[in-house]
Amino acid sequence: MRRYGLPAEQAATGPAPWQLLVPALVAVALLVVPLVGLVARAPWTSLGQQLTAPGVLDALRLSVVTASCAAAVCLVLGVPLAWVLARVRFPGRRLLRTVVTVPLVMPPVVGGVALITAFGRNGVVGRWLFAATGWSMPFTTTAVVMAQTFVSLPFLVLSVEGALRSTDSRFDEVAATLGATRWVTFWQVTLPLAAPGVISGLVLAWARALGEFGATITFAGNTPGITQTLPLKVYAALQTDFSGALVISLLLLATSIAILVSLRERWLSGVAR
């Protein structure tokens, strides 16, 4: 007999203890209440008007363009790095993997400072770049893409490396016995097999780039139309126009949820298949 409210297999081990249920409920509240607040306080009646207000669309366009550029750079550089980590044995591989993970755990502001020391006009690379071209990176749209790439790259690398590791490397061996070079094997065998991981890594990197704030404001500044992305616009709006900040926040939240849903529905199920 199945008791009400308990799945059959749980009935045998008894109900869930309150010591676990209560903190779990608090955690849910902690995660959900702010989102409910955001949705409840949003100026729904003037939403369309606020979204098309001057500056908002510019920030949206800049955000989409820079996040897409950053995701593309992550793809072009991150997939090869993931392949090296997954397929090539060399001393210091674990160290390299740790280094790749650092931007994931370090405060983005620190990342911004680090980028200045590297690519600022007096930076390690920036000085040489400025001397050669008269161009310096900080406070340009390129700097926005750079900051976003810096924080997003680990998401793509770790996701793709995981996907590469879980594909049987004997597929590579079969391709080699059939005469394929490693480059051809990578393109025609390894990459298609790891495609779900590559796509979910790409989406994660894009989402992270879209939400980037700390490194961007430190390294690229907050110039409307040039470096002011949506998160920076929220920050700027908070000082003067709270309901404007709410609207943009809502826009970012909707984007995040859309990404989550697309990952769940399409690529995560694709991996399981």
Added chain:
Amino acid sequence: MTLDARLEVRRDEFQLDVTLRVADGQVLGLLGPNGSGKTTALRALGGLTPMRAGCVTLRERVLEHPQRRVRVPVRERRSGVVFQDRLLFPHLSVLDNVAFGPRQRGAGRRAARAQAGVWLERTGLTELGRRKPASLSGGQQQRVAITRALAGNPDLLLLDEPLAALDAAARVELRRFLRRHLQDFPGVTVLVTHEPLDALVLCDEVVVLESGRALQRGSPSEVARHPRSDHVASLLGLNLLRGRANGDHVQLSGGHRLVAANALRGDVFASFRPSAVTVHTREPYASARNVWPGRVVGMAPHGDVVRVQIDGPVPVLADVTPAALEALSLAEGDSVWAAVKALEVTTYPA
């Protein structure tokens, strides 16, 4: 000799040290228990596992010689590999899987597909061409994997237990498939197996490995007649006869008739274990349906039994205990009768 290999591989505690020689068009069987080094030997031949010492020479071409620092990359070796678990590229159709090899050997996309089409026709798989591997049965997948390896036009074909992961019916089908296509294959084939029937049906020669060393080598029937250990005796302990089946009756090539447990029609292999054969000094009046006269031509003790080789119109091997042998006071040259119950005889389409 076309393939001339001395394989030396060390991996942790395990050490492989074996010499293999195979001529063109021949099939060498590598037999042995798990962990005896069969798969390691196969991988070393294909260049997938690096060797510590030794050498691999194929058609006078040195493929690997660690001492002389020669190591031809896998993709330039012209060796086709078929793994037990097929490993068909899941994102490609059957046709494109088979076309993969020709494409790498320089054929254009269209030409490679055309070649793949010819191969699929040759192996009777044309109607599967558009399907994805995941939609095929295990036996079909393995046939595609073998076709893919053949389409790469290899000099050396390496098969790692291709029949192991299949159910009984698929195995019978695939064994026929292999027999047909290995006969046509002009290069060297090395087949890893642990099934005596596969060794007897498919291989021209076998090498029995144990703990990384060759325990015994020779033609399968020779090794079956004179097993040097208990293990070898059971690895190759099988009587295999050819004939034409008509229901459960099999007309043997020597003129005798055999009654089997299952009914078939056409050319068949009939097999039974040596332990299923009883030996009598007079014609027995027993329930056994298969009784033949013969002469004892050899006796090879192994473990707790003696393998008796009986020659006659129907040559058979019989495993007999030393006590029974003594009770019959058998010696080489004696006339005997061999008997097998029909229930013990299984037939397979040849």
